Amino acid sequence: MKEEFKVISKFIEEKSRVLDVGCGDGILMEYLLKNKVVDVRGLEISKEKVKKCLSKGLAVIEGDAENDLKQFPDLSFDYVILSQTLQAFMSPENVIENLLRVGKKVIVTIPNFGHWKVRLDLLLKGEMPVTKNLPYQWYNTPNLHMCTIQDFYNFCNNKRVYIYKSISLNGKKTSKITSSNLKFKNLISELGIFLLEK
Amino acid sequence: MKSIIIEKTLKLDCGKEISHFPLAYETYGNLNEKKDNAILIFHALTGDQYASGINPITKKEGWWNYAVGPGKSFDTDKFFVICANVIGGCMGSYGPGTIDPLTNKPIGTNFPVITINDMVNAQYNLLDYFKIEKLFAVAGGSMGGMQVLQFVSNFPNKARVALPIACTASHSAQNIAFNELGRQAIMSDSNWKEGLYDEKSTNPDKGLAVARMAAHITYLSKQGLQEKFGRNLQERSDLKFGFDADFQIESYLRYQGSVFVDRFDANSYLYITRAMDYFDLTKQYGGNLSKAFKDTKTKFFVISFTSDWLYPTSENKDIVIALNAIGADVGFVEIKTDKGHDSFLLDVPDFLSTIKNYLNTNYSNFNERRI
Numbered sequence: 001m002k003e004e005f006k007v008i009s010k011f012i013e014e015k016s017r018v019l020d021v022g023c024g025d026g027i028l029m030e031y032l033l034k035n036k037v038v039d040v041r042g043l044e045i046s047k048e049k050v051k052k053c054l055s056k057g058l059a060v061i062e063g064d065a066e067n068d069l070k071q072f073p074d075l076s077f078d079y080v081i082l083s084q085t086l087q088a089f090m091s092p093e094n095v096i097e098n099l100l101r102v103g104k105k106v107i108v109t110i111p112n113f114g115h116w117k118v119r120l121d122l123l124l125k126g127e128m129p130v131t132k133n134l135p136y137q138w139y140n141t142p143n144l145h146m147c148t149i150q151d152f153y154n155f156c157n158n159k160r161v162y163i164y165k166s167i168s169l170n171g172k173k174t175s176k177i178t179s180s181n182l183k184f185k186n187l188i189s190e191l192g193i194f195l196l197e198k
Numbered sequence: 199m200k201s202i203i204i205e206k207t208l209k210l211d212c213g214k215e216i217s218h219f220p221l222a223y224e225t226y227g228n229l230n231e232k233k234d235n236a237i238l239i240f241h242a243l244t245g246d247q248y249a250s251g252i253n254p255i256t257k258k259e260g261w262w263n264y265a266v267g268p269g270k271s272f273d274t275d276k277f278f279v280i281c282a283n284v285i286g287g288c289m290g291s292y293g294p295g296t297i298d299p300l301t302n303k304p305i306g307t308n309f310p311v312i313t314i315n316d317m318v319n320a321q322y323n324l325l326d327y328f329k330i331e332k333l334f335a336v337a338g339g340s341m342g343g344m345q346v347l348q349f350v351s352n353f354p355n356k357a358r359v360a361l362p363i364a365c366t367a368s369h370s371a372q373n374i375a376f377n378e379l380g381r382q383a384i385m386s387d388s389n390w391k392e393g394l395y396d397e398k399s400t401n402p403d404k405g406l407a408v409a410r411m412a413a414h415i416t417y418l419s420k421q422g423l424q425e426k427f428g429r430n431l432q433e434r435s436d437l438k439f440g441f442d443a444d445f446q447i448e449s450y451l452r453y454q455g456s457v458f459v460d461r462f463d464a465n466s467y468l469y470i471t472r473a474m475d476y477f478d479l480t481k482q483y484g485g486n487l488s489k490a491f492k493d494t495k496t497k498f499f500v501i502s503f504t505s506d507w508l509y510p511t512s513e514n515k516d517i518v519i520a521l522n523a524i525g526a527d528v529g530f531v532e533i534k535t536d537k538g539h540d541s542f543l544l545d546v547p548d549f550l551s552t553i554k555n556y557l558n559t560n561y562s563n564f565n566e567r568r569i
Binding site for chain 2: 017039041047050051053054055056057058059060061062063071072073076
């Protein structure tokens with residue numbers, strides 16, 4: 001069980017209705033079903049992964065967030081989860097808007113491009129960073145819109161999206177991100193996990 | 199041949215009423231004591247009740263032999279599978295080929311026009327017959343999928359799981375066009391005689407064969423045809439400059455047409471294609487497909503195929519969208535294959551294994567929860 005998923009599941013209240021966007025193999029969905037007695041749906045773009053999920057009896061539909069979130073009515077889920085895929089969309093802005101339309105609360109995790117190793121790669125080597133969380137070369141990366149925790153904070157402020165909770169994840173260590181430690185957390189976090197509300 | 203006689207009056211969509219009519223069926227596997235392991239499978243246009251094993255009439259494999267049987271997708275070691283011949287069909291159920299006791303001749307075109315709704319309502323009687331309170335699943339591809347959708351909308355609390363496969367909630371203009379082509383082929387055969395041909399003497403075989411040939415093309419994909427036949431010649435090294443079957447694809451289609459007329463009744467073909475054309479579940483619910491499923495707790499698993507252009511993914515997805523709009527429990531996957539619409543009948547391992555796992559997992563989840 002990934003640390004990230006543990007943090008996400010702590011955000012979720014029992015007996016809620018959850019949509020996991022980009023649910024992958026359904027690991028998080030299964031965990032939530034076992035521990036939180038929730039009604040969980042998944043959306044996943046990879047046929048192979050969708051088949052895996054369906055084989056496990058999970059309610060997953062094949063599709064992608066940019067085209068297929070439309071079909072879900074306003075506020076039809078208590079939580080919508082988007083784990084580490086925001087940077088891969090053509091329009092992250094539209095996706096976030098749609099997530100906030102469909103979910104009463106939205107959980108977004110982002111790989112942090114402000115991490116010191118990333119900064120050092122560019123500063124010292126003069127090369128695009130390749131890290132554990134971002135293992136691609138510039139020419140084959142699916143990640144079109146990388147951002148830092150600071151960027152995401154700014155984005156939410158501009159869009160008047162309320163950040164209800166935010167957690168920094170560095171290795172297995174979790175800590176709270178606050179406005180006073182933001183600069184520092186932006187330097188040391190590998191992942192940022194946010195609970196958002198419109 | 200197993201059949202039940204339905205005594206209860208069935209009011210058809212056309213307004214006519216029928217009663218005391220036969221419904222032929224077959225079963226596979228055993229109904230357990232709790233009667234909670236039954237799966238009702240609906241056949242497609244030219245199918246029948248013999249889904250698995252060897253069809254005793256045609257001596258060929260059942261139409262869903264890949265999917266139904268011990269250890270298969272619909273595992274008959276675990277589930278009790280029921281499949282009935284639709285009304286309007288020609289394998290023992292009430293249809294245009296049924297002999298009218300008054301005239302001692304086939305009913306022919308005096309048979310009432312039936313709908314998918316009528317077919318489903320007739321088959322519902324099987325639940326009473328087997329004293330099944332609730333089916334574990336309903337499943338079917340193509341017209342069978344349409345029956346799945348109609349079944350859940352008519353009986354929202356009678357199946358735990360529904361698998362509509364390669365189908366649509368509303369028959370498209372293109373679907374109707376192809377069906378009309380087939381019907382015209384039959385009706386323009388001079389042996390058709392306004393549908394009052396006597397089955398034993400001269401049937402409109404030529405028309406029916408052409409109908410089958412045309413339809414068969416729609417079940418395959420361009421890529422599939424190209425790969426299987428290409429421009430290969432049939433038992434000859436050069437073109438013969440005539441109208442014999444020079445190409446393998448011609449010979450293949452002619453063969454498909456000729457074997458089809460041996461097992462299928464031309465009037466049944468007219469009636470069943472008509473039922474498909476009339477199918478528009480969206481319209482039945484005032485233009486809002488979601489309303490068809492608003493009362494149901496049934497879990498849906500919708501499946502489409504990449505190369506199916508007859509009932510394309512977009513139309514299957516419309517069903518998913520309608521279900522999501524009301525928060526119904528729905529899974530959906532588009533299976534990658536070049537075998538066209540026919541994929542649901544063929545050995546497509548991804549498709550068969552996903553269904554198997556989905557059914558088995560849901561069945562054990564359901565059993566665990568109940569304990």
